[in-house]
Amino acid sequence: MELSLDHRTESNFTVLEVGGEVDVYTAPKLREKLVELVSDGHYRIMVDMTKVEFLDSTGLGVLVGGLKRVRSHDGTLGLVCNQERILKIFRITGLTKVFPIYDSLDEALQDLA
Amino acid sequence: MTDHVELRVPSDPAYVGLTRLLVSAGARQAGMAGAKVEDLKIAVSEAATNAMRAHRQHESKEPVTILFRAHAARFEVVVADAGPGFDPQPPTAFRDWRAESGLGVTLMRHLADDISFSRKNGMQVTLLFDLSRPSGNGVVE
Numbered sequence: 001m002e003l004s005l006d007h008r009t010e011s012n013f014t015v016l017e018v019g020g021e022v023d024v025y026t027a028p029k030l031r032e033k034l035v036e037l038v039s040d041g042h043y044r045i046m047v048d049m050t051k052v053e054f055l056d057s058t059g060l061g062v063l064v065g066g067l068k069r070v071r072s073h074d075g076t077l078g079l080v081c082n083q084e085r086i087l088k089i090f091r092i093t094g095l096t097k098v099f100p101i102y103d104s105l106d107e108a109l110q111d112l113a
Numbered sequence: 114m115t116d117h118v119e120l121r122v123p124s125d126p127a128y129v130g131l132t133r134l135l136v137s138a139g140a141r142q143a144g145m146a147g148a149k150v151e152d153l154k155i156a157v158s159e160a161a162t163n164a165m166r167a168h169r170q171h172e173s174k175e176p177v178t179i180l181f182r183a184h185a186a187r188f189e190v191v192v193a194d195a196g197p198g199f200d201p202q203p204p205t206a207f208r209d210w211r212a213e214s215g216l217g218v219t220l221m222r223h224l225a226d227d228i229s230f231s232r233k234n235g236m237q238v239t240l241l242f243d244l245s246r247p248s249g250n251g252v253v254e
Binding site (some may be wrong): 021023024025054056057058060061062064065068084085087088089090091092093094095097098 | 126127129130133148151154155158159162165166210211212213214216217219220223224249250251252253
């Protein structure tokens with residue numbers, strides 16, 4: 001399965017909806033998208049990972065890169081993820097302490113409003 | 114008669130997904146439970162990615178070899194490359210979150226029930242999965 005990337009504005013956030021598989025083959029597209037969003041002045045990003053089928057360390061690295069980019073503009077990058085198999089890799093790598101992670105987009109947008 | 118399946122995969126990131134698919138089909142056929150297959154997919158993806166990176170860095174055109182077999186209630190995957198090898202970092206309690214790479218070995222160590230690294234004309238990573246052991250929740254103690 002390929003990677004799908006769509007972004008839209010919701011409340012005062014840019015929601016980046018990611019779907020499919022994020023691995024060494026597809027991660028460069030996600031990196032490119034995050035770089036493009038930050039270059040265009042989107043510094044408050046919520047990555048919706050609800051439709052992600054697979055994510056490995058290459059994808060984690062890209063998300064960390066995105067977080068560093070928005071933080072350099074005093075921005076924020078949060079994640080929406082309710083899939084245990086993906087949450088688990090954030091726990092193993094300690095990244096649950098680094099990213100704000102929400103069960104749903106509604107919860108994320110309310111918390112950060 | 115051989116007791117394993119051996120794949121020779123082009124050293125191209127486009128083939129990492131196919132590698133995951135084939136190895137996870139073998140694991141399911143061996144009786145591995147669904148959540149454990151998800152662990153295996155990530156660990157195999159990490160090992161194959163590292164192998165392909167090693168080939169790219171050393172301009173090797175050789176394929177990456179992936180061997181798998183089920184034996185004695187265990188599922189074993191061996192990923193071998195033709196690179197010069199590396200010294201896997203020991204597990205550490207502290208890690209700078211800003212580092213964008215280096216998480217692959219950490220994930221493999223946690224997701225496989227056992228892992229070993231050896232050098233044999235390249236680097237060889239052996240991942241072992243105990244078919245009777247349930248998948249963990251990733252909480253690091």
